[in-house]
Amino acid sequence: MKQKTSASLNLEEVIKKYRPVITFKVIKSIGSQTPDWEDIVEEILTNVIEKIQTGQFRGESSIGTFIYTITQRRIIDFIRLKSKSFSHVPEPEPYKSPVEALENKEMADLAYQAIKKLKPKYREILYLYYYRGLTREEVAQRLGITPKKVSERVHYALKLVKKNLKIKK
Amino acid sequence: MKKCQYEDLIDDYLLGRLSPPEREAFEEHYFNCSLCFQKLQEQDAIISVIKSQGAELFQDIYAREHTKAPSWLERLSAFLPYRQVAVAVATAAVVLLIVLGINYFNKPSSPSSSLLMTWSEESLSLLFLR
Numbered sequence: 001m002k003q004k005t006s007a008s009l010n011l012e013e014v015i016k017k018y019r020p021v022i023t024f025k026v027i028k029s030i031g032s033q034t035p036d037w038e039d040i041v042e043e044i045l046t047n048v049i050e051k052i053q054t055g056q057f058r059g060e061s062s063i064g065t066f067i068y069t070i071t072q073r074r075i076i077d078f079i080r081l082k083s084k085s086f087s088h089v090p091e092p093e094p095y096k097s098p099v100e101a102l103e104n105k106e107m108a109d110l111a112y113q114a115i116k117k118l119k120p121k122y123r124e125i126l127y128l129y130y131y132r133g134l135t136r137e138e139v140a141q142r143l144g145i146t147p148k149k150v151s152e153r154v155h156y157a158l159k160l161v162k163k164n165l166k167i168k169k
Numbered sequence: 170m171k172k173c174q175y176e177d178l179i180d181d182y183l184l185g186r187l188s189p190p191e192r193e194a195f196e197e198h199y200f201n202c203s204l205c206f207q208k209l210q211e212q213d214a215i216i217s218v219i220k221s222q223g224a225e226l227f228q229d230i231y232a233r234e235h236t237k238a239p240s241w242l243e244r245l246s247a248f249l250p251y252r253q254v255a256v257a258v259a260t261a262a263v264v265l266l267i268v269l270g271i272n273y274f275n276k277p278s279s280p281s282s283s284l285l286m287t288w289s290e291e292s293l294s295l296l297f298l299r
Contacts, residue, residue: 133184
């Protein structure tokens, strides 16, 4: 497949499409509690626009990979800078409520209600697998079922919750 | 609709269970696949809710899991109130005493038992005389 080049890209579309993706990646890497995350997202977007405008995107890779590389480099720079200013940089917590950061509070409320309404066996599997953080094998051993069955049950529980999210959207 | 091969990695990515190269490959993928990114966002929202509000969401399961099984005595006392247990024990003691008493007085005295009695009476009288 022929990749797009700088000249053939619509900048507005690129920003619209990639802002949430970059935001997600930045928050996952440095945590939404780090106050700089919004500035970093803006810097990355500015950098992407500059590179596209100056013809540095030559279509050797996909635009997604191009933006991912810029994002990754900026995050590494940020972490290195922070490591120099602090002797110890606290590890970002994996779940620093990116839901709120992404202004998906409503989605979180819907998810909460949907989980609450699930049958006990589905709630239990979500509890053990996600809340307690047990592996598939550990959950399987605990419930006396196979790891494959655990995956199926988790998948089905998520499907039910997602279905609820889509209906209410 | 054909399933994306990276879809199965969403969970492991969100739970931090991917190796660094796997994680990078997956991240690069979701920068290129809007369908996977959409699923990733949805799943992240659900897992975030579970992680942040799980204590409240799974209160009943947690309580059930952390309640130890009661001992037989606790189960009995739960079944019978303390007063009933006390009355039952007292009644059993009285019945036992009556049975032993009846048994003692109705028993024909054998030479060995009379010998035993004499010996015990003698030793008791000696003890008191001292």
